[in-house]
Amino acid sequence: MPICGSVGCSNRKGVKKKKKKKKLSFFKVPKIFTGQGEETLKLSEERRHLWKAAINRKDIDTEERWERTFVCAKHFVGGVTAYLHDRTSPSWLPTLNLGYTEITSSVIGAVHERFNRASQRKHKRKISDAVSSLLTLKKRCIDFGDNNASGISEYVENTEIQNDSTCNVRIHVEQVIGLVLRKFRIFEGTIGHPH
Structure with missing residues (x-):
């Protein structure tokens, strides 16, 4: 059973939340798409890089470990991830409850402002x-x-x-x-x- 890879989060896949009796969704760190065009390749590389930066785990040092890393819905605006080509969405990468203070509210605010524009x-x-x-x-x-x-x-x-x-x-x-x-x-x- 995977555990959320975000710093300080102990949510596990398959465990129901106590209050709502609903299973929590988990999302894998996005893969890099090859064979779907140059734009998709660049966008998927950028997204994967930003996810890794947002998760900010120094102990995950190999691509094999990143392939097995999940992030729970608690870390996304709206509880779901955005589609790859919806670059302006605030849920394009995890931005909530990340367990550290390096990403400031101004960065998160900028993401929301860009989405609103x-x-x-x-x-x-x-x-x-x-x-x-x-x-x-x-x-x-x-x-x-x-x-x-x-x-x-x-x-x-x-x-x-x-x-x-x-x-x-x-x-x-x-x-x-x-x-x-x-x-x-x-x-x-x-x-x-x-x-």
């Missing part, structure tokens, strides 16, 4: 794609001779998109969906019927 960029891209789709729909309606397509541009122009430091983006999703559906029905009706 990436999430905000993803959210802004979704908003931008939605507005772009509405404008494309308007153009298609105009191309097919729909004189009522101006409602889309009026809505897009009147929609308040405010990108400040807290990423306050206000769009009324129900209104956008309703408008798109109404315009799509008009668009469908004009395809086979000349006016």
Whole structure:
């Protein structure tokens, strides 16, 4: 039965937690992926190196011992590890309850801030794609001779998109969906019927 490799942690695989009666998950130190492209190789090497640095065990001195090293869910944000290509996730490597003070809260805070910035960029891209789709729909309606397509541009122009430091983006999703559906029905009706 493996024991958590983090300094000062005595969690063992297969032992249920007393309070919740739920088994604790364990994760092996990530392997280096070869044969899946240069980017995956570099990313997996970097991740393995950072895991070793985070675990910070001087007594584990061979690759064979690292292959048998596990870390429990207690050391990851959210209790699970992130996927290899989700580099900005705070659970890409163990950061919690590591048993030593060499990693400061500022380093952990930087990881969380980077993850939040990436999430905000993803959210802004979704908003931008939605507005772009509405404008494309308007153009298609105009191309097919729909004189009522101006409602889309009026809505897009009147929609308040405010990108400040807290990423306050206000769009009324129900209104956008309703408008798109109404315009799509008009668009469908004009395809086979000349006016």
